[in-house]
Amino acid sequence: MTAFVGVGDMVEWISRRGAETIMTEMADTIEADFRRWESFDKSERVANHTPFGVIELMPISDPDVYAFKYVNGHPFNPGRGYQTVTAFGVLADVHNGYPVFLAEMTMLTALRTAATSAMVARRLARPDSSTMAMIGAGSQAEFQALAFRGVLGVSRLRIYDVDPAASAKFVRNLAPRGFDITVCASASEAAAGADIVTTCTADKAVAQVLTDADVAPGMHINTIGGDCPGKTELDPRILDRGPVFVEYTPQTRVEGEIQNVAADFPVTEFWQVLNGMAAGRTSPEQVTIFDSVGFAIEDFSALRHLRADLVGTGLDTEIDLVAAPEDPKDLFGFATSPVPVA
């Protein structure tokens, strides 16, 4: 049998443990996996692009565990009552190839994306950072805010969204949780005085939600929404303001902010910073940029974190996804057995 964590189970898990606590702990799991970067069999994700959006598969494995995520990105979905992104994922045993764990990942992806942002900012943002600007207040926004508070202690937020209803939703969800939130009339106003700027917009366009003039010395820029060919968020001049850090270079060249600059634009893979093989921030005045697109290791980490955290909770159920004939060569006898398998 394969363990299954459905939507209801996931909501219950988040409710019991708390999103902020989950992400604070998950940041450590993701960091531990980034540190052993070289033990993973990595590849770029496989994307099927359509006029409506994209559907992607993101596989990855270490010597013991295989994981993949199914994820779509459909920017026009919210206008039709659907979410932009939905996802689910699987863990499998490398030794026999059997899938052992299947989980909804729409919520888990939101958690791991924010946990990754905070895990990176913990090394790259100035240690005295206390204020974050957030450009975009959609599905991912609250998760980012909670992860940054849990991991870095940032609790002053300056937000901007083109859709006032999205900002109102953000305030409604987070004001009761002790954040000091200022809703701003523009991205520039939000960025003014911030130590960290998170851009997290969904529009599939070569956008400039943050301009070069908005960027002040010492800022850490956490750019989340540029994650697809033709979908970016930053004025490209910002990339010249300071070192650019990425997850997996071959994928970011195609999907990240750096798709708008030269193919040999210098970047640093963040796992090298964690392992002391490359420099992170080198001065308080430096601008640092995390060009995040989302990488399969983060899903691997999130799934294994979830699986370990659920042990003993009874939250997962079982589904009969894998046929298990007594004689493994007699699949036909199994498939045509007179009594259906339980």
Add this chain to the structure above:
Amino acid sequence: MTAFVGVGDMVEWISRRGAETIMTEMADTIEADFRRWESFDKSERVANHTPFGVIELMPISDPDVYAFKYVNGHPFNPGRGYQTVTAFGVLADVHNGYPVFLAEMTMLTALRTAATSAMVARRLARPDSSTMAMIGAGSQAEFQALAFRGVLGVSRLRIYDVDPAASAKFVRNLAPRGFDITVCASASEAAAGADIVTTCTADKAVAQVLTDADVAPGMHINTIGGDCPGKTELDPRILDRGPVFVEYTPQTRVEGEIQNVAADFPVTEFWQVLNGMAAGRTSPEQVTIFDSVGFAIEDFSALRHLRADLVGTGLDTEIDLVAAPEDPKDLFGFATSPVPVA
């Protein structure tokens, strides 16, 4: 909610409809999809190779439907009580990217592989074919035999397997179903006098389970087990005996029998034969070779065939794989709602 067809449901479906009937009908569904080959967004499968075996993802889409299959191949599994191949697959709506149908595919892959072989042989084997040799009597063997009888009327079988227990299992499963089966002492003996030769072995090696001398004029060769880099079944000289037909050339160059010959070895994609764009068999004396590796369209066809056939049967259940917040931008509110979603 996402429809789910588990192992028990699949066994019940096969039991109700009959494997031979299912594959005979499924061959037409696969043929219909091969005929509209050019309407699919195709890519090679993504494989994670490990010392134990391989885990692959096979995505494909047409303008309305996306499908992918997860499948492993672990040749040493049967010796440890596991199956060589397990699989599951998903259909999704292209317009919003939501997964709508999840099914076990260990059995469904066995059905679609044999249905594809028979669908191809219907065009390439001599119309008067009555005897099939089968080299390899493992998990796939009975499915091949039933599909060839259902689609081509072939009911005389000459089988050989290195493992006598596998041959005994094959006879036990199929003799009661009206086949005339001769168990042979070697592959050469099995091939002697056969109109069609199906090679279906699991060893991950550059093997020669069929030699050039075993091949007689007029034969159709259906080679199934050469489907991975370093995993082939035929004496390469056989490929010079007659035209070689493939599913999707870029994938077969890497995984099929033709990996053992020149990179520009001429092949014909079978969909072109169906559409009258390329010749199939041109004389009764000709040897024809189907270098099958298994392609994503076959899984797409099998899943949509299954889904359509299950309508009204009540065999599928539902799982809550996709979070559906009332406000699609308020994933956080949904994820932290006090009452778990049903």
